[in-house]
Amino acid sequence: MFALIGIFFGIRSIKIRKEAYKKLEEAHSELLQSSVTSMKYAALEERTRLSREIHDGIGHQLTSLIVQLQALELMLPNDPKEASKLVSQLLQISRNAMAEVRIAVKEWSDDEMGLGLIALKGLISQTQARSSIQFSFCEDSEISEWSMETSTVLYRILQESLTNILRHSNANSAQIHMSEINDNIILLISDDGKYIGDTPLKPGFGISGIVNRCESLGGTCSITPNSPHGLKVQVIIPCNSTNYKE
Template identity: 40%
Template sequence: MNGQTPARHYYKKLVPSLILILNCIQFLSHPAKADPILLAFVFAVYLAFIWIIPYVASTAVSLCIFIGLWLLTDFFWAVSGQEQGAAYFLIVFLMIYAAFRLPSRLSLIFTACLIGGNILLLSSQGGSLNTIISNISIMLGLYVLFSSMRFRREARREAERNHAELAKMHVQLEHAHKELQKAHAELHEASVLSLRYAVLEERTRIARDIHDSIGHELTSVIVQLQSLPYILKSSKEDSEKVIQNVLSVARECLQEVRSVVHQMGRSESMVGLTALRGLIHQVEERSGLHVSLDTAGLSEESWPPNVSETIYRILQEALTNIIRHADASHAAAVISNDKSHLYVTITDDGQFTGSLTYGFGLTGMKERAEKAGGSLTFSAVQPSGLKIELSLPLMTTHKEQKDEQR
């Protein structure tokens, strides 16, 4: 019962049972006016009470049993005549048991009733004041003694329960600590992977910027240097002009390298149609490729920074590829827009074979378009040449705004 071992549980019933049996034998061995059969019967009822009461869960039923025993004992006391030792012993025994079994406040009330009943019985049977005071003192002393024992026992059990709960909580905290350590390790691993991904992404961006900007400029340098021997033979003035152009382009390459190394962000020169016209003018002047720009379908020239840079870099890479691979004499760029999108079409009259090899340049163009939320497609032009179609949203996404702030 209540988490106790069976041996301890039976011990708590055997000890009071032995006390009852020994006292019953003692009272039966001395001559008394009480009927021995009645005395044995009352003690037998108390003995049964000791073995039954632990299984009674209801406080109300327990109280009724205690009251019934009290009335039975008072009846036995009343019929015992002048021999009151056995009845007084049973009253005290009942009071002690009540101090252990009944709730503290209820046991106090029941003890007060027992003492009051004793006073009435003693008074009715002519008991002296000293006898009454002595009985009351003994009962009060025993009640205080056994009540304090009960309180200490309950305090010890409460401490044991608290200790068990603390031990359980300690186990739970250890488990939670292990889970937190595991989560911390996973978070650390995720942060390392995220950092590696960010570094890889930044390296890719820098490589793409170098390819798109410096690669374009160096292509122009190569083309002009290849034509320099022929120009030197024909015209000294033209050769000097070519050399000046090569020096100018080389300086621009140096500036681009510094810009990439120091990560100065987007260049303000890549904004709007002015930058595109300047790019086309440079290409025509340095390569001999004729490039036309049609903006008749353009209703406005104010674009978000990410759109401006994306168009500039894709047009730059497209013209670089035309100069390197297409063997074309003419290229055309058409820019238009509606309320939500900007459209760019780039065509050339070069020798397109019908199949494309996606190298770093074409892959970078597609990645730039997709990063800006748009799309980029390639198709053949009849009778020859390549068409590049770019579509970009004019609304800057939340992610792009955060990228721009960084």
């Protein structure tokens, strides 16, 4: 009798564990999908911003070029010397327009990587729009294409870091640096907030989440005082990480 009872509870326990594991997988899938949706929205906003910059920047340069070319056409028969001086100005306008084209092409090329870098830039733009803190983003090296798992982790880490800056830093500015060195992705987020390192940091839910997500891909995370004041978060993740677990 006791053996049968033991078997019954053993089977029931296995069934409960399987159901719990299934629910955990479903919850993880929903959370991952939510992150991907947020990344898509951020990427869409960044594409819209790029389109606006192309229209406003290059469009303005080309309009100016057309107007001055029309003036040059009128000047050529009557005042060739002045027309010659105008040519150098037109060349400079053309060079400026070409420079903006190159920047736009690079941005769109980064977009081909999917939801990696473009989503991070979009997230920064979104944060900037609702804050007086000045955020700047810099790529310190060539950036490769990331897996969806790596992109998701970096997006969530940056999201949490920016949220912490908004809520707790009392900063005027923050810098986000992205680079890849020796097959590692390095994300550095620093601010000029009120923290001066005089008291130990108390890891809350947000900081713990950053560390856990980083470690989920075999990476490391360091959180240190910034000089002369503020906080610095450095995340290092292997480029080819695929063992992500939320």
